[in-house]
Amino acid sequence: MATVRQLNINGRVYTTEADAESSLLFVLRDHLDLTGSKYGCGEGQCGACTVLIDGKSRRSCITRVGDVAQRQITTIEGLAQGDRLHPVQQAFLDEGAMQCAYCTSGMIMTAVSLLKAKRDSSAAEIARSMEGNICRCGTQPRIVLAIQRAAKAMNESKQ
Amino acid sequence: MSKDLNFESSFEPERYELTAPPTYHFDVDRREFFRFLGAGVLIVCVLKDARALQESGASQGAQGASLPKEIGAWLHIGEDGSVTVYTGKVEMGQNIRTSLTQAVAEELHVPVSAIQMVMGDTKLTPYDRGTFGSRTTPEMNLQLRKVASAARDALIVLAAAQWQVDRKRLIAADGKITDSESKRTVEYAALVKGKQLTETLPVEDPPIPAAQWTVAGQPLPKVNGRDFVTGKHRYPSDQKLPDMLYGKVLRPASFGATLSSLDTQDAEKIPGVIVVHDGNFVGVAAPSTEIASRALAAIRAEWKSQPQISNKELFEYLKKNPVEGSGPLDSPFRYETGSMDKALTSADHRLQQTYMANYIAHAPLEPRAALAQWSGDDLTVWTGTQRPFGVRTELAAAFRMPEERVRVLMPDTGSGYGGKHTGETAIEAARLARAAKRPVKIMWTREEEFTWAYFRPAAVIEVSSAMRKDGKITGWEFHNYNSGAAGIPTFYDIENQRIEFHPARTLLRQGSYRALAATANHFARESSMDELADLVKMDPLEFRVKNLKNERLRAVFEAAAKKFGWGQAKTNAGQGFGMGGGFEKGGNVATFAEVAVDRKSGEVRVVRLVTAFECGAIVNPDGLRNQLEGANIMALGGALFEAVEFDNGQIMNGRFSDYRLPRFSDVPVIETVMIDRKDIPSAGAGESSLVGVAPAIANAIFDASGVRLRSLPLVPNGLRVA
Numbered sequence: 066m067a068t069v070r071q072l073n074i075n076g077r078v079y080t081t082e083a084d085a086e087s088s089l090l091f092v093l094r095d096h097l098d099l100t101g102s103k104y105g106c107g108e109g110q111c112g113a114c115t116v117l118i119d120g121k122s123r124r125s126c127i128t129r130v131g132d133v134a135q136r137q138i139t140t141i142e143g144l145a146q147g148d149r150l151h152p153v154q155q156a157f158l159d160e161g162a163m164q165c166a167y168c169t170s171g172m173i174m175t176a177v178s179l180l181k182a183k184r185d186s187s188a189a190e191i192a193r194s195m196e197g198n199i200c201r202c203g204t205q206p207r208i209v210l211a212i213q214r215a216a217k218a219m220n221e222s223k224q
Numbered sequence: 225m226s227k228d229l230n231f232e233s234s235f236e237p238e239r240y241e242l243t244a245p246p247t248y249h250f251d252v253d254r255r256e257f258f259r260f261l262g263a264g265v266l267i268v269c270v271l272k273d274a275r276a277l278q279e280s281g282a283s284q285g286a287q288g289a290s291l292p293k294e295i296g297a298w299l300h301i302g303e304d305g306s307v308t309v310y311t312g313k314v315e316m317g318q319n320i321r322t323s324l325t326q327a328v329a330e331e332l333h334v335p336v337s338a339i340q341m342v343m344g345d346t347k348l349t350p351y352d353r354g355t356f357g358s359r360t361t362p363e364m365n366l367q368l369r370k371v372a373s374a375a376r377d378a379l380i381v382l383a384a385a386q387w388q389v390d391r392k393r394l395i396a397a398d399g400k401i402t403d404s405e406s407k408r409t410v411e412y413a414a415l416v417k418g419k420q421l422t423e424t425l426p427v428e429d430p431p432i433p434a435a436q437w438t439v440a441g442q443p444l445p446k447v448n449g450r451d452f453v454t455g456k457h458r459y460p461s462d463q464k465l466p467d468m469l470y471g472k473v474l475r476p477a478s479f480g481a482t483l484s485s486l487d488t489q490d491a492e493k494i495p496g497v498i499v500v501h502d503g504n505f506v507g508v509a510a511p512s513t514e515i516a517s518r519a520l521a522a523i524r525a526e527w528k529s530q531p532q533i534s535n536k537e538l539f540e541y542l543k544k545n546p547v548e549g550s551g552p553l554d555s556p557f558r559y560e561t562g563s564m565d566k567a568l569t570s571a572d573h574r575l576q577q578t579y580m581a582n583y584i585a586h587a588p589l590e591p592r593a594a595l596a597q598w599s600g601d602d603l604t605v606w607t608g609t610q611r612p613f614g615v616r617t618e619l620a621a622a623f624r625m626p627e628e629r630v631r632v633l634m635p636d637t638g639s640g641y642g643g644k645h646t647g648e649t650a651i652e653a654a655r656l657a658r659a660a661k662r663p664v665k666i667m668w669t670r671e672e673e674f675t676w677a678y679f680r681p682a683a684v685i686e687v688s689s690a691m692r693k694d695g696k697i698t699g700w701e702f703h704n705y706n707s708g709a710a711g712i713p714t715f716y717d718i719e720n721q722r723i724e725f726h727p728a729r730t731l732l733r734q735g736s737y738r739a740l741a742a743t744a745n746h747f748a749r750e751s752s753m754d755e756l757a758d759l760v761k762m763d764p765l766e767f768r769v770k771n772l773k774n775e776r777l778r779a780v781f782e783a784a785a786k787k788f789g790w791g792q793a794k795t796n797a798g799q800g801f802g803m804g805g806g807f808e809k810g811g812n813v814a815t816f817a818e819v820a821v822d823r824k825s826g827e828v829r830v831v832r833l834v835t836a837f838e839c840g841a842i843v844n845p846d847g848l849r850n851q852l853e854g855a856n857i858m859a860l861g862g863a864l865f866e867a868v869e870f871d872n873g874q875i876m877n878g879r880f881s882d883y884r885l886p887r888f889s890d891v892p893v894i895e896t897v898m899i900d901r902k903d904i905p906s907a908g909a910g911e912s913s914l915v916g917v918a919p920a921i922a923n924a925i926f927d928a929s930g931v932r933l934r935s936l937p938l939v940p941n942g943l944r945v946a
Contacts, residue, residue: 087514095470095512100462101455103638105589106670110880113589141455154453161445161846164854165317166452167589167638173453192888199880201589202317202639203857204850205891 069134074099075143085131090114092130093140101141101170105199112198115171115178116140122178124197141170144177152222153177156215157208164202172198176212184216260348261308264416265301265382267375267423297350297364299328299371301379305399305413307332307339309371312352313364314344314610315636316588316644318910319847320360322447323440326844327365330440331372331431333396334412336447344612344634354611356642356736358809358908361843365906369431378423382415434841434902441900443846448636459638460608461593465663468595469498471656472516473666474506475676477527478873479732490522499523500659509656509664534871538731539580539684542706545729556727557709562720564690567699571690573759579748581683581707581936582867583732587885590638591673596653597663603630607650608637615647622651623658641858642736643677674878679868680737681730683707683744687752690720695760697771704745706730711742711808711915714749716771732870738855739911742808743862743918747936750804750919754926764803764923765790774807776838776901780814781805783897784836788816798822799831800928804919810907811839815856815916818892821928826942830860830890830921836897837913840904852896852913859917861886865940884940 067085071078074097083092088107093099093116102125105113109124116125117139144151150158153176163169172195179186179194186194191209200208258266300308309328315321321341329336342348344355352364376396383401384391387408395402402409434441451457476483486506488499496511497519506523510516533541548556568574594607603623609615612632620627632650649666657664668676683706690699699720704712706728713723725741757767765785772778781803785791790801798821805814818832833856842848865884869876877883918936926932931943 084514091513098464100458103590104461104667106880108879108881111589145454150453157453158445158449161850163446163449163452164319164850165589165637165639166457167459169452170455192891195888199589199885199887201587201858201885203854203886205857205888206853206894207850209888
C-alpha cells in the first residue's frame with residue numbers, strides 16, 4: 066500500500082501519512098485540520114469540497130491523495146494574502162452571496178479557477194460553469210453577481 | 225374551533241414541533257452569573273407579560289440573590305464596554321446572528337462591532353424551544369430590543385446618579401452617555417466598571433418605533449461573513465478535540481429491519497478501532513473517517529426485513545390510513561362555518577379536485593454532525609441542531625442522566641430548513657465516546673442524511689367548492705390528509721366553509737420542513753382558485769380580488785402584478801403566466817411566474833419569478849431579499865422535480881446524483897418587491913415566502929399548455945401528456 070508523506074498545500078509542505086488511495090478531502094480535513102473544504106456528497110456532485118490542483122478546480126472528495134502528491138494544492142485557507150482577501154472572497158462578501166455559507170468555500174474555489182481561465186463570461190456562461198456546485202439555500206443569483214464583480218475587480222487591478 | 229377563526233393568530237399548529245418540554249425554570253444565583261460573565265451590568269428579560277409582572281411586583285427583586293424564573297434572554301455589558309447577548313436561538317443561514325445584532329445595536333446605541341451574540345449553548349443561554357416556525361423575528365428580536373433598551377435605561381440611571389443630574393437631560397449614543405446641558409460624556413465601559421448590577425424587565429419605555437430606526441431597518445452584511453469566505457468558521461462537522469476519534473454507525477438494511485446476526489471480529493482487528501454493540505446500536509470509532517468506514521464495511525450483519533410499499537402507492541395509502549388522536553403528532557384540525565351542503569345545492573358551479581404532494585428531503589448541504597465528549601459523568605456535545613435544548617433532553621433520556629449534566633452547543637450550522645430538530649448524531653457520538661473514553665465525532669454521509677433523517681410530509685388534499693355564476697365563491701370544503709394544518713384556513717371571503725386536517729399513518733419518518741404543510745395547502749388552494757376562475761372565464765387576478773377583502777394580501781397581489789406586468793400579451797408560443805399567494809406565519813406573499821413550455825420535448829422552464837412580500841417592519845432589507853430569493857429557489861425544486869422515491873423500506877434516490885436539487889441553470893430571473901410596513905410588528909420571512917411559488921408555476925403551466933397538473937412535483941420528467 067503506497068503511502069503519501071508530503072503534500073504541497075497553500076505554498077507550504079505538510080507532512081502526513083496517508084494511504085495513496087485516500088480521498089484528498091478527508092486527508093485535508095481529518096489529518097491536516099484544513100476544514101475549510103467541506104463534505105457534501107462524496108461523489109463529486111455538489112462542489113462543496115472544491116480545491117485547486119495546480120490552479121484548476123477539482124473535487125477533493127473524489128480525488129485520490131496519491132494523484133496529487135507532487136502537485137500544488139490550494140484550499141480556501143490559502144486564498145487570502147495575509148489580511149488581504151482574494152477578489153473573489155471580497156466579492157462574495159460585498160454581494161452578500163451566502164446564507165448558511167457551507168457551499169461558499171467550494172463556490173469561491175470554483176469561481177477562482179473559472180476566472181483564471183476567463184474573465185469576460187456572461188451571467189449565463191457563469192451559471193453554466195457553476196452548474197456542478199449546489200447551494201441549497203438558493204443564493205445562486207448573488208453568486209453569479211459576485212463572480213461578475215470579482216471579474217471586474219480583477220480586470221481593473223490586472224491581477 | 226371558534227366560528228370567527230382568525231387565521232392571523234391561529235397560524236401553524238406545528239404538530240411536528242410541539243414535542244418541546246415546557247419552559248425551563250432557572251434557579252441561578254446572580255453571583256454565579258457575574259462569576260462567568262465578569263463584573264458589569266446584566267439585563268435579564270423575563271418571558272411573562274411585562275405589565276403583569278409590574279402589578280405583581282415580581283420585577284422588584286432585581287438586587288436580590290436570585291434571578292427571575294422563565295428568562296427569555298439576557299445581555300451583559302462588560303467592564304471593557306463589550307456587549308454580550310445570550311439567546312437560545314441558533315444560526316443556520318437565516319442570518320439572525322446579524323439581524324438580532326442589529327436590533328441590540330439599535331436600542332443600546334452601540335456599534336454593531338461591539339456586540340457579540342452567544343447562541344444555542346444550553347449552559348450559557350436561556351432555554352429556548354427551538355429555532356423554527358419563523359418565531360425569531362417576532363419574538364426574540366422583540367425581546368432583545370426590550371433587553372437592550374432596558375440596558376440603555378440602566379446606563380442612563382447610572383450616569384444620572386454619578387453626575388447628580390436629572391436623567392431626562394441624558395442621551396445615550398454611540399456607546400456613551402452625554403449630558404445634553406453640560407455636554408459631559410461618559411463611556412458605557414466606565415459606567416459599569418466595578419459594578420455588579422442586575423436589572424430585570426419590564427422596561428418603562430417602549431422600544432424605538434420602526435419608523436425611527438437607524439441601525440435596524442438598514443441592510444447589514446453577515447456580521448461574521450469574513451470567517452465564511454476564508455474557511456475559518458468551524459461548522460459542527462468541523463469541530464475537533466485532541467485525541468478525537470471518528471465514528472460510523474451500522475444502518476439496517478431497510479426501515480424497521482432487525483438484526484438477526486452480527487459478526488464484528490474483522491472490524492475489531494483493525495488497529496485503533498473500537499466496536500460498540502448495544503441493543504440495536506452497532507457503531508465503530510477509529511482514528512480517521514477512512515478507517516472508520518473500513519471497519520464498518522468489515523462488519524458482517526444480517527437483517528430481518530418486512531416487505532413495505534413503494535411511493536407509487538403513497539397517496540392511496542395516506543387516504544386509507546387515518547389516525548386521529550389528541551397528541552401533538554396526530555391532533556386533527558376542524559373548522560366549520562355556515563353550511564357547505566347548502567352552498568353546494570344552490571351553486572351555479574361546483575368543482576371537486578384532488579391535489580397531492582410527495583415527500584421531499586431537506587438536503588441541508590451540511591449533513592447531521594456531532595462531536596461528543598465525556599468528562600466523568602458530564603457530557604458535552606457540539607452538534608448542528610435547531611433545538612439544542614431538545615437535543616439535551618434526548619441525550620439525558622438516552623443515557624438516563626439529569627439534564628444538568630448535559631451541555632449542547634450549536635456552532636453556526638450548514639442549514640436546516642426544519643430538518644435538524646432531532647439529535648441522532650449527538651446520541652450516536654455520545655454512545656461511541658462513552659465506550660471509547662475519548663471524544664468521538666460523527667458526520668453522516670449524504671446517503672445517511674437522505675435515508676435516516678426525516679422528510680417533509682406527503683399530502684393528499686381534496687377541495688370541493690361552490691360558486692355563483694358571477695364568480696363569487698359561496699362554499700369551500702378542504703381536506704388535507706397527512707401533511708398538516710399549516711396554512712390550511714382560506715383567506716378568501718367565503719360564507720360557507722368546512723376545513724379539516726386528517727392525520728394519517730405515515731410511510732416514511734416525517735417532520736418539520738420550511739413552510740411545512742403551508743406549501744401543499746397553498747398549492748391546492750391557489751390552483752383551485754385558478755380552476756374556478758377558468759370556469760367563469762375570469763382573469764385570475766380579478767377573480768381573486770373579487771373574493772378577497774384582506775388589504776395586506778391584496779396589496780402584495782397588486783404589487784407583484786404591477787412588477788410582473790400582469791395582463792401583458794404573450795410574445796411566443798409556449799409562454800405562460802400564473803400566480804399564487806397567501807398568508808403564513810405573519811407574512812403576506814404573492815408570486816407571479818412566467819414559464820416556457822416546449823410541447824414537443826416536454827421541457828418546462830421557469831423563466832421568471834416575481835415575488836411581492838410584506839411581513840411588517842423590515843429589520844434587514846438585504847437579509848430579507850436574500851431570504852426571498854432563496855425561498856423562491858428552494859420552493860422551485862419542490863414545485864418542479866423534487867420527490868423522494870422509496871420501495872420496500874429503502875430510499876431509491878438518496879444521493880445528489882439521483883435526487884434532483886435546483887442548480888444554477890434551473891434558477892430563473894427572480895425579482896422581489898418588499899413592502900415595508902413600519903406600522904406593523906416585524907414577522908419572520910424564511911417560510912411564508914415559499915408558498916406562492918408552486919401554484920404560480922402550476923397555473924402558468926396551465927396557461928401555457930392547457931394542462932392542469934395537480935401533483936407536486938409538477939414535472940419531474942417534463943410535461944408528458946397522453
